[in-house]
Amino acid sequence: DQQVKQNSPSLSVQEGRISILNCDYTNSMFDYFLWYKKYPAEGPTFLISISSIKDKNEDGRFTVFLNKSAKHLSLHIVPSQPGDSAVYFCAASLTGGGNKLTFGTGTQLKVEL
Amino acid sequence: DTAVSQTPKYLVTQMGNDKSIKCEQNLGHDTMYWYKQDSKKFLKIMFSYNNKELIINETVPNRFSPKSPDKAHLNLHINSLELGDSAVYFCASGRKGAKSPLHFGNGTRLTVT
Numbered sequence: 001d002q003q004v005k006q007n008s009p010s011l012s013v014q015e016g017r018i019s020i021l022n023c024d025y026t027n028s029m030f031d032y033f034l035w036y037k038k039y040p041a042e043g044p045t046f047l048i049s050i051s052s053i054k055d056k057n058e059d060g061r062f063t064v065f066l067n068k069s070a071k072h073l074s075l076h077i078v079p080s081q082p083g084d085s086a087v088y089f090c091a092a093s094l095t096g097g098g099n100k101l102t103f104g105t106g107t108q109l110k111v112e113l
Numbered sequence: 114d115t116a117v118s119q120t121p122k123y124l125v126t127q128m129g130n131d132k133s134i135k136c137e138q139n140l141g142h143d144t145m146y147w148y149k150q151d152s153k154k155f156l157k158i159m160f161s162y163n164n165k166e167l168i169i170n171e172t173v174p175n176r177f178s179p180k181s182p183d184k185a186h187l188n189l190h191i192n193s194l195e196l197g198d199s200a201v202y203f204c205a206s207g208r209k210g211a212k213s214p215l216h217f218g219n220g221t222r223l224t225v226t
Contacts, residue, residue: 041220106154
């Protein structure tokens with residue numbers, strides 16, 4: 001039973017354009033959501049997070065949107081750069097869960113010149 | 114300065130052997146985790162320790178035994194290795210009860226032949 005899903009295994013975007021990565025979840029108890037970026041042979045690196053009391057959080061080129069009614073979040077990267085090419089994981093946790101993260105299966109983003 | 118470091122990076126061994134993976138964090142976090150990334154790239158939690166106490170123990174074979182000598186270290190010992198144990202194992206650290214990101218090590222790729 002996968003509680004966090006990323007239905008697009010891959011995404012290709014041109015440099016300078018917007019990248020939109022999507023994530024859906026099924027557990028309505030999740031109240032904290034994160035995006036991680038992962039390069040080959042490295043561990044996941046934290047990118048940006050959002051609490052369920054907000055619907056948007058922005059950090060430089062990265063913005064995360066949360067739609068609680070739809071149980072959906074998205075990560076927008078604008079403008080996309082070649083260095084953004086990596087696997088992006090969506091993750092979620094709930095209060096009282098020991099800060100345990102439940103991950104999606106990841107989306108491979110490729111930013112082309 | 115590596116925040117979460119795990120050794121070894123690669124581990125190749127035969128079925129039936131016993132092996133250990135070590136993890137150390139210098140972030141002052143009180144909670145450490147082991148995650149497993151399988152062949153489908155799915156990151157799933159195995160264990161979590163808070164101040165040397167086991168707080169999360171997902172459905173993992175009892176051949177896997179975590180050990181935390183202090184809150185900065187969490188080692189993973191695996192007995193009687195099986196082919197299906199081949200995966201990448203990630204150590205992470207964070208703060209229990211806080212809505213804050215986990216920090217991951219670079220992973221240990223275990224190959225059982």
